[in-house]
Amino acid sequence: MNGIRVAKHAGFCPGVSRAVELMEQAIAEQSKPIYCLGELIHNRTFNDSLRERGVRFITPEEIPSLPKDALLFIRAHGATREVYRMIGESGLSCVDATCPYVQKIHRIAASATDAKFIIIGDKDHPEVQGIVSAAPGETAVYSGLAELEQTFAGCAPMDEPIVLAVQTTFHTEEWKKCQKFIKSVYTHSKISDTICSITENRQKEVRELAKDSDLTVVVGSRNSSNTVKLFRIAQEVGRNALQVETAADLAPHKDLLRRAKSILITAGASAPGSIIQEVINTMADIREEVSFAELLEASFKTLHTGDKVTGIVSAVSASELKVDLGTKHTGILVYDEITDESGIDLTEKYHVGDSIEVVCIKFSDSDGTVQLSSKRLDVSKHWEAIKAAHESGEILTGVVKEVIRKEDTFSGVVVTKGTSRVFIPASQSGIAKGESLEPLKGQKVSFKVIDINEDRKRAVGSIKAVQRAEKKQAEEEFYNNIEIGQKYVGTVRAIMNYGAFVNIGPVDGMVHISELSWGRLRPPAEVLTIGQKLNVFIKGYDPETKRISLGYKTPESDPWTIFTNNYSIGDVVDVKIVSLMPFGAFAEIIPELDGLIHNSQIAAKAVNNPASVLNVGDKVTVKIVGVDLEAKRINLSIKALLEPEEAPVEEAPAEEAAE
Numbered sequence: 001m002n003g004i005r006v007a008k009h010a011g012f013c014p015g016v017s018r019a020v021e022l023m024e025q026a027i028a029e030q031s032k033p034i035y036c037l038g039e040l041i042h043n044r045t046f047n048d049s050l051r052e053r054g055v056r057f058i059t060p061e062e063i064p065s066l067p068k069d070a071l072l073f074i075r076a077h078g079a080t081r082e083v084y085r086m087i088g089e090s091g092l093s094c095v096d097a098t099c100p101y102v103q104k105i106h107r108i109a110a111s112a113t114d115a116k117f118i119i120i121g122d123k124d125h126p127e128v129q130g131i132v133s134a135a136p137g138e139t140a141v142y143s144g145l146a147e148l149e150q151t152f153a154g155c156a157p158m159d160e161p162i163v164l165a166v167q168t169t170f171h172t173e174e175w176k177k178c179q180k181f182i183k184s185v186y187t188h189s190k191i192s193d194t195i196c197s198i199t200e201n202r203q204k205e206v207r208e209l210a211k212d213s214d215l216t217v218v219v220g221s222r223n224s225s226n227t228v229k230l231f232r233i234a235q236e237v238g239r240n241a242l243q244v245e246t247a248a249d250l251a252p253h254k255d256l257l258r259r260a261k262s263i264l265i266t267a268g269a270s271a272p273g274s275i276i277q278e279v280i281n282t283m284a285d286i287r288e289e290v291s292f293a294e295l296l297e298a299s300f301k302t303l304h305t306g307d308k309v310t311g312i313v314s315a316v317s318a319s320e321l322k323v324d325l326g327t328k329h330t331g332i333l334v335y336d337e338i339t340d341e342s343g344i345d346l347t348e349k350y351h352v353g354d355s356i357e358v359v360c361i362k363f364s365d366s367d368g369t370v371q372l373s374s375k376r377l378d379v380s381k382h383w384e385a386i387k388a389a390h391e392s393g394e395i396l397t398g399v400v401k402e403v404i405r406k407e408d409t410f411s412g413v414v415v416t417k418g419t420s421r422v423f424i425p426a427s428q429s430g431i432a433k434g435e436s437l438e439p440l441k442g443q444k445v446s447f448k449v450i451d452i453n454e455d456r457k458r459a460v461g462s463i464k465a466v467q468r469a470e471k472k473q474a475e476e477e478f479y480n481n482i483e484i485g486q487k488y489v490g491t492v493r494a495i496m497n498y499g500a501f502v503n504i505g506p507v508d509g510m511v512h513i514s515e516l517s518w519g520r521l522r523p524p525a526e527v528l529t530i531g532q533k534l535n536v537f538i539k540g541y542d543p544e545t546k547r548i549s550l551g552y553k554t555p556e557s558d559p560w561t562i563f564t565n566n567y568s569i570g571d572v573v574d575v576k577i578v579s580l581m582p583f584g585a586f587a588e589i590i591p592e593l594d595g596l597i598h599n600s601q602i603a604a605k606a607v608n609n610p611a612s613v614l615n616v617g618d619k620v621t622v623k624i625v626g627v628d629l630e631a632k633r634i635n636l637s638i639k640a641l642l643e644p645e646e647a648p649v650e651e652a653p654a655e656e657a658a659e
Helices: 014-029 044-053 060-065 081-089 100-110 126-134 146-152 171-183 197-210 225-237 245-257 273-299 376-390 464-482 560-568
Strands: 003-006 036-039 057-058 071-074 093-096 114-120 139-143 162-166 190-191 215-219 240-242 262-267 308-316 321-322 330-335 354-366 369-373 398-404 409-417 420-425 442-451 458-462 489-494 499-503 506-513 533-542 547-551 570-582 584-590 593-598 619-628 634-639
Touching: 003 273, 014 036, 014 044, 014 100, 014 398, 036 060, 044 057, 057 060, 057 369, 060 321, 071 489, 081 139, 081 308, 093 225, 093 245, 100 114, 100 126, 114 126, 114 171, 126 139, 126 584, 139 146, 146 171, 171 197, 197 215, 197 225, 197 262, 197 547, 215 225, 215 245, 215 273, 225 240, 225 533, 240 245, 245 354, 262 273, 273 409, 321 354, 330 354, 354 376, 376 409, 376 442, 398 420, 420 442, 506 533, 560 584, 560 593, 570 593, 584 634, 593 619
Parallel strands: 003 262, 036 057, 036 071, 071 093, 114 139, 114 162, 162 190, 215 240, 215 262, 330 369, 420 458, 506 547, 593 634
Antiparallel strands: 308 321, 308 354, 321 330, 354 369, 398 409, 398 442, 409 420, 442 458, 489 499, 489 533, 499 506, 533 547, 570 584, 570 619, 584 593, 619 634
16 A cells, blocks of 8 residues: 555544534524533544634533523533433533443443443543443442453452443453453353444554554544554554644654655544544645655756746737747747636637736746746735735635535535635535535635645635624624514524524524413423414513523413403303313313303203213303403303393302403
8 A cells, every 4th residue: 555545434433423513503503601511522623613612611510500591511421420410400401412332331330230330441531430320339440451450360250240341442452351351250240342333443444454554643632542542553553653633743753754655544533524634635745745846846947937027929829828038938828827717718818919927937948948827926916815814804705616525525615716725624614514515516605714824825714704703793783783672573493391492583582481371381392383483572681691582472462452352241152162170161262261161051951060061172152241351250151042131140159260
């Protein structure tokens, strides 16, 4: 194998990827302040980016002091039973991003009700601490074979039942040795192989490929358990091994990178794809520097190479221009050194006698010509514009020319601004993670330059930053003009137990459960659906927290207002039986407003049991025979429709009337 090869299983594992996706979704919604128990993943660069976007990393001791509207994340490592208890008592909203593999070990530990639970792993690792806390009885943690041998030296086999598991990222070969030893000590052992299959495949791949590589580069945090194990395997079986957290760590190892004919790149489970790609690009550039310099030196034939000159077009064809430079050399300006665009007709755009600014790129004394370029002058000008935009934060526009993908994963897009190419990572594209970037191709987009590499003339941009800035500006305008009582047609975005978040343009507001009905409180999910349009108004606003309370109930929607505007005593109406009581039946007149049909008013003669005559859900015709607005009671009668109008109507006892 020659060149650079990237391991198939490098980068985020499904558990970490799930945690990151959940966090990105929460940040995008930004409905609550976000807190995370410990750093979300073992990657300093990624965690720093979360801090910049408002995520706060906390310890379990800080849980009771969090604001009530906080959203708390449990990272992929999981948490202890004590932490779950604290969260439950605090009443906080929680997103449990625990890796499914880790959740499986929690269940195994919890099942050890009549046995000692033993786990092989790092006792100080959050994953192991959470797993041990799930076990109901005696537990023990051993770091590996050496500690097992030291602990049980000279020990006779024991009949004590045990349940054995292992940390998900543990060294596969070491785990096999531990299993064999445990079986020799405990004759009644139930062993669960809980190493994550992704971790196992990753380690197996490095073990197979590193031995055939001159250099193995492991990308990931030095605090990451699985990254450290990959690095140790590479050291064991490979010729050379190097661990880096970011592309910047490659600089001191340029000589090693240039000497190595074959390089394997792998990465721990917490290494973002963008960092892996940056390492690949930087490594490729380092390896090309020597040969590029040699080629460049070989092409310089005179001291005039690189000179900027203005010449006169002396001949025009479809493929090139000839340029008079006022010297013995004839300038040749080929199509590809004029433009990258196809379809341009040089014979229409240029004419003999036109002046043109060019740069000399290669002389040939043997045939008296010099190769020229006008495009490279534009490249320099456009690059300077890119640099200026990076410094000023100016928003640029460009056209998406390429969509970059690796196998089935989209890496990003390339936007052209003049002759400059700006790479926009998938995470900065404004497209949701996992969705295709193909719809962007050919589109004119606005972006900000967020990073540049002056030496390599490379720039990284962000469409998302522009969208975020536009959203922020729209939010500021909204908050600057907000007034109590303002009305909006909102869209239900999320339904919670205590109410619903409703989008009203650039921001969301909360409609509390008490605003959703006039009568008894009903679960919001029974009243609303996601995407439903809702007429709301600003009920309250906290300028410090930017929290908006929305009203939904209005006097006009009060069932009693509707009733008094549309009904009177003596009206005959169709109603629906909604409940049966020993003293009568309650019937719905309009939504959220019921009236009472007393036992004496259900039939021509009084009935003792309303259920013998009526069923819940029955639709019947009644007469409104009494209304008490102060007590909020309505009396209805079926009997009044069966007897002459002058027949006296018996009033329902006050204590049995509808509220």
